[in-house]
Amino acid sequence: MNIVFLLIVVTAFAAAAWRQWHFVPSDGAEAVSSPMEALSSGMVASATGAIELAIGLVGVMALFLGLMKVAEEGGMLVIIAKLIRPLMVRLFPQVPANHPAMGAMILNMSANALGLGNAATPFGIRAMQALDALNPRPGTATNAMAMFLAINTSGVTLLPAKVIAIRAASGSMDPAGILPTTLFATVVSTLAAIAAALLFQRFFPVGQPTAEELAMARPWVADAQAVALPAASTQAAAEDVSAYPLWVCILALGCIVLAIPATIFWGKVIAPWIVPTMMLGFLVFGWLRGVRIYEAFVEGAKDGFGVALRIMPYLVAILVAVGMLRASGALDVIVGTLAVVTAPLGLPAEALPMALLRPLSGSGAYGVMTATLTDPAIGPDSYVGYLVSTIMGSSETTFYVLAVYFGAVQVRRIRHTLLAALTADVVAVVASVAICRYLFT
Template sequence: MNRIFLGIVLIAFGAAAWRQFGHVPAAGAKSPMEALSAAMISSAGGAVELAIGLVGVMTLFLGLMKVAEAGGLLVIIAKLIRPLMTRLFPDVPADHPAMGAMILNMSANALGLGNAATPFGIRAMQELDKLNTRPGTATNAMALFLAINTSGVTLLPTGVIAIRAAAGSADPAAILPTTLFATACSTIAAIVAAKLYQRFAPLGPADPAAAAIDRPWVREGGGADAGDASAGSGGGSGGADLAAAGRGYPLWASVLALAGIVALIPATIVWGRVVSPWILPGLMVGFLLFGALRRVAVYEVFVDGAKEGFQVALRIIPYLVAILVAVGMFRASGALDAMVGFLGGFTARFGLPAEALPMALLRPLSGSGAYGVMAAIIQDPATGPDSYVGYLVTTLQGSTETTFYVLAVYFGAVQVRRMRHALAAALTADVVAVIATVAICSWLFG
């Protein structure tokens, strides 16, 4: 990450400096270096605003997750998909709370609830860090989890459907099959890439300086030793309930649950627009009712879990400032426009026209930037949401993730500085997602 961060900043500075030398002053127009300076300041402020904006949703969903955990929902889910998860994550005990947190994160992403997925993902990283023998260094499980997270299968891209509807689309939910296909391909690519790349990225020796990192999520769970012990015993922060998870449910139960998920695919195509407004309220009511039925003091437990939201938001601010300032400089310097101009003629031959290329390039870097490009394209009367380019950019928005943002937030939450192969695996999945999006949109709408 050190090299990537420095490389983006240096490229942006070099591009702006080159343009500055040939700049002709004009009344009311900023020079390239002035635009670069303004982008740095606005991006830094935007990063803090983004972190503050996350406080509320993190507080809400970390509280709900605490209720679910206290009621034993994480144990139930972990037992249900144990056959698959234990094969994907052999280093994580099947009954460890990290399993349940990862599953809830993936479930929220599958429903297009990106903000809801973030608290679950941060909790999963904290639980995975309890098993980490190299503080400050990403484990294989962390890298695989984030690779899947940045490419997770989306059954219901609710936000993009709403955007298409607002832009006047005759069929806002038409991107459901294209999104599902693209994310399925990228998720398979993420898993294969993470498993393959980990062979070339060893953990390396322990860093004495990293060992001194303050890890309150480990200390509050009983310390590093307790966390390691829980890896073998099934204990840890989940307590006796997690220890009771045992060997999990029978294989037929897991297969039946998977079949139910697959059955949701046609349901999302038919009833997606009707169901989407119910998801968030239903999630909250379902978690609280589950806790109440399991005799959990839902209010007290919710408040206890919600307290973590403020601490997490403060912890990730420096990481967000760093990556968002670098991305803002890259855009303001003109380097992104130059890249589009250079690649646009080539990618157009393969179904990715120049007007959609900025979307593909920006999506891993900046969620707001990609959103702006998508909105501008589908609101343009000459293009619209129901053209080939409209379907293409909205599928990209719904099927790919802001990779650098996810890595900055999740690794920042557990103070991991050496991410090993996580970025390479995530970017591989991003490339596959773009290829799959072009392929499926060309077939259906080209």
């Protein structure tokens, strides 16, 4: 991450310096900012926006971390892990089959698949904290962490609700027309993410921990271990967390598969019910399992503030770097250069900014999509309109995800995670172009 961070900043500074060197204000244009002034303003605005974003996440994280605490104390994560055990043990062989991290990862993937946006973040943070309890080298990403985040940034999307809403607001006659294209692109990119994570982990060894790393304070690890310990405290408990019969696991996976067409056909009806039903379901489940749900919820919600504080520096670093890249004009130069090659392949210049900006900035990508869909010369139901919508719905803000999730557990050495995630991003764009060209040209 050190190299990536420095490369983005150096590229932005070099682009701004070149433009500044050739900058000649025209008559009466004193108010026009010079390239370096624009770069400075972009840096300050990005830093401010990063803090505002982190503060805005506090409430969401407090809510869903509270629900996660209720689920943990009621044993929901272990139940979920047991249901999906045949699949998860193959993807995450380093994680014990009944570990709470399994259930937390599944909840995060499910929330992302249903288009819950920031609501999925607390589940992912809880999963990372549980995975860090198994980490032999604090501060360094494990293979399981890398695999989880690679899947997270490319996860199968059943209901890209925000994208559909923007298409509807832009006057689309078929706002939900991207459901099959998004599903196809995310399935392909998820398979690519899994393959990339398995391939690249061989070239990025974990290494031996230093004394300083072993002494690093990790309060979240104690919380994760407190959830996991009761499961192994007695023989009866150990039997309780053994895998369900194979037919039960197959039935559970079958229900997930059947949810795909159900979401495609009834997604607009289902979407408003997801979050309220989730809260009711978690609380009722905890109450039926004998959990003191109010106390557990409040205890879990307290973590939201601590997590927000931990991720702030990481967000400032990555969002300022991305803001510099945009404000310097370097991104425009890259788009103009690549468009010559990508346009004949089905990725025209109008859609290329979305492909490049999506891994870097979620708000920037939404801005690009909205501007494209509302452009009278393009429109939401054109090939370009479907393409930018599909790219938006089938990929994730990779650098943001890595900054938030790794920041929550103080991981600085990310090993092959970024490479695997960016591989999935590239595949998502290629798959989006392929399916949109097949269906809409």
